[in-house]
Amino acid sequence: MRGIILAAGKGSRLNGTAGEKPKCLVELGGETLIDRQIRALRRAGIDEIAVVVGCQSEQVRRSCGHGITYVENSKYAQTNSMYSLWKARPLLFEGFVVLNCDVLFHPVLLSDLLTAKHEDALLLAYREPGQPPFGDEEMKVQVRCGRVREISKQMNPDEADGENLGVVKFGPEGAAELVAIMDRLIAAGGLRDWAPRAFREFAQVRPLYAIGTRGFPWTEIDFPEDYQRALREVLPQIEHVSDDAADLDIPGVLPVLPAASGRSESSAITAGLR
Numbered sequence: 001m002r003g004i005i006l007a008a009g010k011g012s013r014l015n016g017t018a019g020e021k022p023k024c025l026v027e028l029g030g031e032t033l034i035d036r037q038i039r040a041l042r043r044a045g046i047d048e049i050a051v052v053v054g055c056q057s058e059q060v061r062r063s064c065g066h067g068i069t070y071v072e073n074s075k076y077a078q079t080n081s082m083y084s085l086w087k088a089r090p091l092l093f094e095g096f097v098v099l100n101c102d103v104l105f106h107p108v109l110l111s112d113l114l115t116a117k118h119e120d121a122l123l124l125a126y127r128e129p130g131q132p133p134f135g136d137e138e139m140k141v142q143v144r145c146g147r148v149r150e151i152s153k154q155m156n157p158d159e160a161d162g163e164n165l166g167v168v169k170f171g172p173e174g175a176a177e178l179v180a181i182m183d184r185l186i187a188a189g190g191l192r193d194w195a196p197r198a199f200r201e202f203a204q205v206r207p208l209y210a211i212g213t214r215g216f217p218w219t220e221i222d223f224p225e226d227y228q229r230a231l232r233e234v235l236p237q238i239e240h241v242s243d244d245a246a247d248l249d250i251p252g253v254l255p256v257l258p259a260a261s262g263r264s265e266s267s268a269i270t271a272g273l274r
Helices: 034-042 058-066 081-088 107-115 172-187 196-207 226-246 265-270
Strands: 002-007 048-053 069-072 096-101 104-105 121-125 139-142 145-153 162-170 209-212 218-220
Touching: 002 034, 002 081, 034 048, 034 104, 034 107, 048 058, 048 081, 048 162, 058 069, 058 096, 058 162, 069 121, 096 107, 104 107, 104 162, 104 226, 107 121, 107 139, 107 162, 145 196, 145 209, 145 218, 162 172, 162 218, 172 196, 172 209, 218 226
Parallel strands: 002 048, 002 096, 048 069, 121 209
Antiparallel strands: 096 162, 104 218, 121 162, 139 145, 139 162
């Protein structure tokens, strides 16, 4: 299986949080988002990694270094994440896991996804009781019997079961089906569609399973307030959980972060991340 990181975008909504750097080079705890993702992939046993670059591609290449395959999206300013993934299509057919570069997550979430018995699956933060309603920014997902039924930002929040993290895997057969779907959508003019547009179409013809976060910390970083929250809340939670696992001295086994303020473990983490 190959790891694909979508890192072509500029991240203009961060309003200078990354300085003049593209979004994937935002630093948290002295390490860039993309370096954290590369390390998580390698820790999970994935050494074949491709990065789709666009904005300041040379700077991203220098940061990621050798041992990475680079795919150029020269139209990054006029396209979106589905087009970036489509540009990498020759690399997808043996199976892959794709990550949006702006997601900070605990590495155990990637392990959970990769070791799930389903070949085609995505990570999902299920909505918990008492969690604030989803807004326009969340990529909302509706699930039935463990399978994705609908995925869209435009979905009625009351109909959503959770939020897509932006980390999805496909086996070889699923990858071939997804590439065919993207070919069709791109040919029809969907250059500015999000990758989940293709995932939605995929889920209509082939099972796409939802793997819950189990309360492990994560966040997507789109706006300056997301970045500040990631530094203040999410990164310390990730480091705390990792430290607890080290104390247990049980390789590959990580404890679930306890609930806070009387809420369930997953809502305690995800409710404040947007």
